Amino acid sequence: MTNTKITSSIPKERLNIVGRKLLSARAVRERAAQLLSYGQSDRLDNFTVDMSRLDPTSDFVLRVIRSNYPNLGVPPHSRWRHFELGEFDRWGMIAGTRDWRDPVELGRAAFDLAFVSVLLDAGAGTKWAYAESATGETFSRSEGLAIASLVMFTSGAFSSDPYDPLRADARALAGLTYEELADGFQVSNGNPLIGLEGRLGLLNRLGNAMQERPDVFSAPDGIRPGGMVDMLIRQATGTGKIGAPVILEVLLESLGSIWPGRYMMGDVALGDTWKHPKVIAGDASDGLLPLHKLSQWLAYSLIEPLVWSGMTVTDLDGLTGLAEYRNGGLFIDMGLLKPRDPTALRRPQKPESEFVVEWRGLTVALLDQIAEGVRKRLSRTAQTFPLxxxxxxxxxxxxxxIAREKRPDGSPPIIIDSDGTVF
Structure with missing residues (x-):
């Protein structure tokens, strides 16, 4: 799938500047807030927004938080939580078997794992599951994808060095085959995983993209995702501190080429950015809504490895909520968002459709509203209880x-025709 060029009469240099502005969490938040403001004044074409349902939704979220974490010791949202299912810290146990030379070496390996695991985590569908031999348990959806990717990582599936399995590198990722990925994820006719080709394509393109950016991904032992740890340490210029939005911007700027069939503005690949006519910026980016779901999910998942490497990550709330089907499904199932055409929930929707783009943008903006409501109820601040x-x-x-309460299979309220690269 080739990228679509955004046409404009302005010079390419200026177009590049405008495009780069879309590669940030700030752009996601500001443009999503535009959509919510339209929704609050009933000026959207696909959804109405019932703000009277905001407080009940905040109350429901708080009840779930207290149920999951009675002492309110909630860890940050990241891929690492899935590796701790059943109070069994799989990564901690694996990492503990190795004598790391220093904290940065551990951080590089954790970066490698986070990259491949997050990029493989784009909605599994309702028919796939993974049987973990170590525990005898079977997991589906995001949890299953996490465990499957961890087992593949541990086996050396993403490493080109047979003597160092706990790594991922550009050569191995670029050469990964469909058969290897299908085998690792236990895919069969009776256990189908949606978007497997799309997931494989992401990893193959990641391998190629890293080779084109040695300034970001060079590690002492080759080109690998973990090389970004060294780059961020250099960028911290001796302070040992880096802002979470900076992590995202590095990801978006260096990996724009891995996303298939997206938009290009000048020479800038815009990634998880889509068209919506209500978004106005007063420049060549009018009508474009960036969301960067998988990239932000990856940024959240790189925070802990950076801390393990000895760094301090600041401004966690500089990132936004994630425009995915669990967060977005919550707002539909709670009646906060209502499709103008209820039959749209019964038809498969493409990720690029205005219906889905509008839903995802509203999801980002409403997550900020929910976070504010939860903090108010807990008498917490953004610093003590971040997004x-x-x-x-x-x-x-x-x-x-609530999806399980509403539908027997726990599926989201919107049927997504996924290619494995968005959700």
Missing amino acids: ACVLEGGTWSAGRR
């Missing part, structure tokens, strides 16, 4: 819980 904790505690679990 990452609201998501983890939180909205994601609440979305899954």
Whole structure:
């Protein structure tokens, strides 16, 4: 799938500047807030927004948080939570078997795992599951994808060095085959995983993209996702501190080429950015809504490895909530968002459709509203209870819980025709 060029009469240099502005969490938040403001004044074409349902939704999320974490010790939202299912810290146990030379070496390996696991985590569908031999348990959806990717990582499936399995590198990722990924994820006719080709394509393109950006991904032992740890340490210029939005911006700027069939503005690949006519910026980016769901999910999941490497990550709330089907499904199932055409919920929707783009943008803006409501009820601040904790505690679990109450298979209220690269 080739990228679509955004046409404009302005010079390419200026177009590049405008495009780069879309590669940030700030752009996601500001443009999503525009959609919500339209929704609050009943000026959207696909959804109405019933703000009288905001407080009941905040109350429901808080009940879920207290149920999941009675002492309110909520960890940040990240891929690492899935590796701790059943109070069994799989990664901690695996990492503990190795004598790491220093904290940065551990951080590089954790970066490698986070990259491949997050990029493989884009909606599994309702028919796939993974049987974990170590515990004898079977997991589906995000949890199953996490465990499957961890087992593949541990086996050395993403490493080109047979003597160092606990790593992922550009050569191995670029050469990964469909058969290897299908085998690792236990895919069969009776256990189908949606979007497997799309997931494989992401990893293959990741391998190629890293080779084109040695300034970001060079590690002492080759080109690998973990090389970004070294780059961020250099960028911290001796302070040992890095802002979470900076992590996202590095990801978006260096990996724009891995996303298939997206928009290009000048020479800038815009990633998870889609068209919506209500978004106005007063420049060539009018009508474009960035969301960057998987990239932000990855940014959240890189925070802990950076801390393990000895760094301090600041401004966690500089990232936004994630525009995915559990958070977005929560708002539909709670009646906060209502499709103008109820039959739209019965038809498969493409990720690029205005219906889905509008839903995702409203989801981001409403997550900020929910976070504010939860903090107010807990007498907490953004510093003591960041958005990452609201998501983890939180909205994601609440979305899954109410989906199970509403539908026997726990599926989201919107049927997504997914290619494995968006959700």
